[in-house]
Amino acid sequence: MSETQTKIAPDSEAPAERRLNMIEAINDALDVSMNRDDNIVIMGEDVGYFGGVFRCTAGLQEKYGKTRVFDTPISECGIIAAAVGMGAYGLRPVPEIQFADYIYPGLDQLISEAARLRYRSAAEYTAPITVRSPFGGGIFGGQTHSQSPEAIFAHVSGLKTVIPATPYDAKGLLISAIEDNDPVIFFEPKRIYNGPFSGYYDKPVEPWKRFDESLVPEGHYKIPLGKARYATTGDQLTILAYGTMVHVVEAVCREKGVEADIVDLRTIVPVDIETIEESVKKTGRCLIVHEATRTAGFGAELSALVTERCFYHLEAPVERVTGFDTPYPHSLEWAYFPGPIRIGEALDKILKD
Amino acid sequence: MADRPQDGVAGAGDNRPRLSLHVPEPKFRPGDAVDFSHIEVSEAGAQPRPDETTDPKDMLDFAHGLIRVLGEDNKAHGPWDPKLDPETLRSMLGHMAMTRAFDERMFRGQRQGKTSFYMKCTGEEATSVSASMALAADDMVFPSYRQQGILIQRGYPMIEMINQIYSNRGDKLKGRQLPIMYSSKEHSFFTISGNLATQTPQAVGWAMASAIKGDSRIAATWVGEGSTAEGDFHSACLFATVYNAPVILNVVNNQWAISSFSGFAGAERATFAARGVGYGIASLRVDGNDPLACYAAEQWAANRARANAGPTLIEFFSYRAEGHSTSDDPSGYRSAQERDEWPLGDPVMRLKNHLIEIGEWDEERQEKMDLEAAEHVKKTTKEAEANGILGHGLHHPFRTMFEDVFEELPWHLREQADQAIHERETKFPEGLPNEGKGA
Numbered sequence: 001m002s003e004t005q006t007k008i009a010p011d012s013e014a015p016a017e018r019r020l021n022m023i024e025a026i027n028d029a030l031d032v033s034m035n036r037d038d039n040i041v042i043m044g045e046d047v048g049y050f051g052g053v054f055r056c057t058a059g060l061q062e063k064y065g066k067t068r069v070f071d072t073p074i075s076e077c078g079i080i081a082a083a084v085g086m087g088a089y090g091l092r093p094v095p096e097i098q099f100a101d102y103i104y105p106g107l108d109q110l111i112s113e114a115a116r117l118r119y120r121s122a123a124e125y126t127a128p129i130t131v132r133s134p135f136g137g138g139i140f141g142g143q144t145h146s147q148s149p150e151a152i153f154a155h156v157s158g159l160k161t162v163i164p165a166t167p168y169d170a171k172g173l174l175i176s177a178i179e180d181n182d183p184v185i186f187f188e189p190k191r192i193y194n195g196p197f198s199g200y201y202d203k204p205v206e207p208w209k210r211f212d213e214s215l216v217p218e219g220h221y222k223i224p225l226g227k228a229r230y231a232t233t234g235d236q237l238t239i240l241a242y243g244t245m246v247h248v249v250e251a252v253c254r255e256k257g258v259e260a261d262i263v264d265l266r267t268i269v270p271v272d273i274e275t276i277e278e279s280v281k282k283t284g285r286c287l288i289v290h291e292a293t294r295t296a297g298f299g300a301e302l303s304a305l306v307t308e309r310c311f312y313h314l315e316a317p318v319e320r321v322t323g324f325d326t327p328y329p330h331s332l333e334w335a336y337f338p339g340p341i342r343i344g345e346a347l348d349k350i351l352k353d
Numbered sequence: 354m355a356d357r358p359q360d361g362v363a364g365a366g367d368n369r370p371r372l373s374l375h376v377p378e379p380k381f382r383p384g385d386a387v388d389f390s391h392i393e394v395s396e397a398g399a400q401p402r403p404d405e406t407t408d409p410k411d412m413l414d415f416a417h418g419l420i421r422v423l424g425e426d427n428k429a430h431g432p433w434d435p436k437l438d439p440e441t442l443r444s445m446l447g448h449m450a451m452t453r454a455f456d457e458r459m460f461r462g463q464r465q466g467k468t469s470f471y472m473k474c475t476g477e478e479a480t481s482v483s484a485s486m487a488l489a490a491d492d493m494v495f496p497s498y499r500q501q502g503i504l505i506q507r508g509y510p511m512i513e514m515i516n517q518i519y520s521n522r523g524d525k526l527k528g529r530q531l532p533i534m535y536s537s538k539e540h541s542f543f544t545i546s547g548n549l550a551t552q553t554p555q556a557v558g559w560a561m562a563s564a565i566k567g568d569s570r571i572a573a574t575w576v577g578e579g580s581t582a583e584g585d586f587h588s589a590c591l592f593a594t595v596y597n598a599p600v601i602l603n604v605v606n607n608q609w610a611i612s613s614f615s616g617f618a619g620a621e622r623a624t625f626a627a628r629g630v631g632y633g634i635a636s637l638r639v640d641g642n643d644p645l646a647c648y649a650a651e652q653w654a655a656n657r658a659r660a661n662a663g664p665t666l667i668e669f670f671s672y673r674a675e676g677h678s679t680s681d682d683p684s685g686y687r688s689a690q691e692r693d694e695w696p697l698g699d700p701v702m703r704l705k706n707h708l709i710e711i712g713e714w715d716e717e718r719q720e721k722m723d724l725e726a727a728e729h730v731k732k733t734t735k736e737a738e739a740n741g742i743l744g745h746g747l748h749h750p751f752r753t754m755f756e757d758v759f760e761e762l763p764w765h766l767r768e769q770a771d772q773a774i775h776e777r778e779t780k781f782p783e784g785l786p787n788e789g790k791g792a
Contacts, residue, residue, distance in 0.1 A: 041562075041565060067564075067565045068565070072592075072595075073588075073591050073592065073595055075588045075591060075592070077554065077584055077585055077588045078554050078557075078588030078589070078591060078592045081551065081553075081554030081555050081557075081558060081585060081588060081589070081592075082554055082555070082557060082558030082561060082592055083558060084555045084558060085495075085554070085555035085556060085557060085558025085559035085560070085561070085562065085572075086558045086559065086561060086562040086565075088493075088543060088555065088558075088559055089493075089558075089559045089562035089563060089566075090562070091562045091565070091566075105584070108548060108551060108585070109551060109554075109555075109585070112546065112548045112551065113546060113548070113551050113555070117544060118757045118758070118759070118760070119529060119757045119758055120526065120529055120530050120534070120536070120544055120546075121526065121536040121538075121544035122525055122526045122527050122529070122536070122757060123757050124536050124537070124538040124544065125536065125538065125543065125544050126760075157758050158758050158759065160759070180760075181760045182759050182760055226763065269763075270763035270764060270765060271765075273764055273765075
């Protein structure tokens with residue numbers, strides 16, 4: 001991939017070179033964190049003995065015991081609520097919601113409780129919990145295993161929402177999320193668990209190990225929340241993306257010979273406004289890409305921010321490429337997905353004049 | 354298909370009986386004569402007291418009977434008598450009387466425009482005061498909004514309660530919460546939500562954490578019978594039983610959820626204690642207006658939790674003697690006779706009569722205690738009013754509105770805080786009149 005991505009220097013304390021996919025990187029982040037802090041507990045459906053349906057918690061119950069890594073009833077409300085109670089006790093729970101599509105029964109506990117404990121109790125009680133959940137489509141998951149509900153959480157005051165796009169970032173961001181004293185929603189783009197995705201679903205997946213972003217140092221390191229990274233740099237336009245779409249836009253730009261600042265936001269709340277402004281003021285053009293449905297998606301917020309802050313630097317209207325405002329269809333998944341054609345046409349349009 | 358009725362045509366071409374929907378209706382509406390003879394009130398002392406480690410399936414009857422200690426003769430009866438010494442009984446009476454005096458004054462304060470909202474717990478004092486006395490002071494409580502008796506029993510300074518109710522500059526919660534939504538970590542009292550039943554599975558989570566850590570503290574939560582309808586309550590029961598959590602789930606069945614009688618939470622079909630049975634939770638149904646029974650049941654559950662023997666669900670069968678809050682008028686939806694006809698009496702009067710019966714109290718001392726309680730509340734109210742009342746400007750500094758959304762202020766909130774302060778300065782170019790002395 002691009003040179004710019006290897007600019008993130010691993011911690012000086014972390015020497016060994018190893019290549020991990022995103023699942024292994026997340027597992028490593030959990031392992032490193034649990035080893036450092038006895039107050040971290042993991043709970044969720046199938047996360048214990050079995051190690052999670054995507055294997056993110058594999059081996060952790062065996063290593064840390066059944067009272068620190070355990071299965072739960074199929075009750076997202078109960079999972080989040082128990083985590084809130086545990087957080088009030090002084091633990092640092094990392095609950096897993098098996099698919100982001102299943103998080104809705106836990107919303108009241110997230111929105112009205114976890115997100116507001118600090119405020120309503122004037123910081124007597126806090127909710128230092130990290131809710132991990134695989135999200136996004138592209139795995140033939142149908143309408144209930146494909147959604148990208150990040151905008152719902154971005155709209156809630158008191159929640160941070162983090163979405164990694166590489167194994168290196170997944171580990172560093174997850175450790176930051178766990179150590180954060182506020183509730184964090186950590187959405188894992190499951191389409192790129194095993195390798196970055198070019199947007200061409202009919203081509204074989206290239207495993208992470210062929211890319212330098214899979215160089216994940218051992219031990220503890222953090223990537224600060226609220227800081228974006230340049231996935232690539234270029235002068236023609238700025239592309240704001242996160243998760244799976246970072247890799248799709250990167251592939252499309254490569255294919256079309258477009259030189260773009262691809263800004264991988266990494267955290268959508270708080271969003272890295274400085275990097276966004278810096279890049280858009282440089283390029284004068286801004287394309288926003290997300291997989292989630294379009295109306296009131298996070299792209300709308302990004303578009304508003306860019307328009308409010310960079311209007312006089314813009315040489316073309318801000319463009320959005322998103323999923324359609326339909327449920328995620330099973331058989332027509334790739335017709336829904338904002339793939340190379342939709343992105344390519346938007347690039348042509350925004351670069352026209 | 355030919356035999357089936359067309360959509361929307363009831364029973365056409367079909368000899369099956371027509372269906373009808375049952376919509377629950379309370380027995381008495383405004384103006385109705387009240388007769389509570391359908392409520393089964395068992396003899397005080399009639400219930401046996403099982404061992405605290407009893408298997409829930411061996412004590413199913415306790416979800417349907419009514420544990421009672423204080424009889425019509427004002428004496429304590431049977432194996433549930435906690436045999437408290439007179440000093441403890443007087444202390445219990447004192448906390449209940451103080452809670453009642455506090456409610457009276459705060460309700461009036463709302464009517465006088467000193468705050469926006471208040472909720473009394475009249476008639477339900479025993480369900481919080483007596484239950485709380487059976488717990489250790491550092492056991493964690495996750496209350497609903499009608500357990501002010503716990504704070505009073507645990508010695509939370511009354512002025513803090515009133516500051517919170519007035520949302521004034523002394524309010525430790527910085528004027529952010531609706532009146533009575535207290536929080537005190539120091540008193541192991543969780544921040545009250547206002548969203549219903551959310552605290553119940555959180556209490557289970559706290560109890561699970563205590564067990565994970567090998568702690569000895571237990572958790573207790575309170576929820577109204579109406580709120581047991583929320584999914585959160587069922588998550589609480591499930592997690593409590595799955596992990597055998599050291600938690601007590603107290604359901605205060607005060608018969609009314611604003612204007613909806615308990616039938617809308619399922620009371621026509623089963624008791625609330627019976628909800629625990631399906632989950633395999635030890636379940637007790639208790640006379641909630643009998644302070645000694647409330648104490649004894651909570652103590653039983655606390656012993657059970659502390660012995661790692663699991664959770665308990667307690668239904669306190671009681672009656673909400675006043676409106677839901679200052680925002681509703683109960684005479685609009687229920688018969689005014691209900692309060693007087695309630696077969697389980699009033700908890701304060703029952704404990705008072707018991708103390709007199711055993712020769713440890715008299716009317717004169719009762720009168721003196723009531724007077725002192727009223728005076729204490731009055732005096733504390735005056736002190737709190739020096740910190741301001743709602744809407745009179747003596748609130749927390751403006752910038753505090755943006756604090757505690759996150760541990761650190763992110764850029765977007767910093768910008769919004771600047772805007773808010775700019776608006777303030779535009780409105781008051783001479784300086785902010787309310788920061789300090791008040792306007």
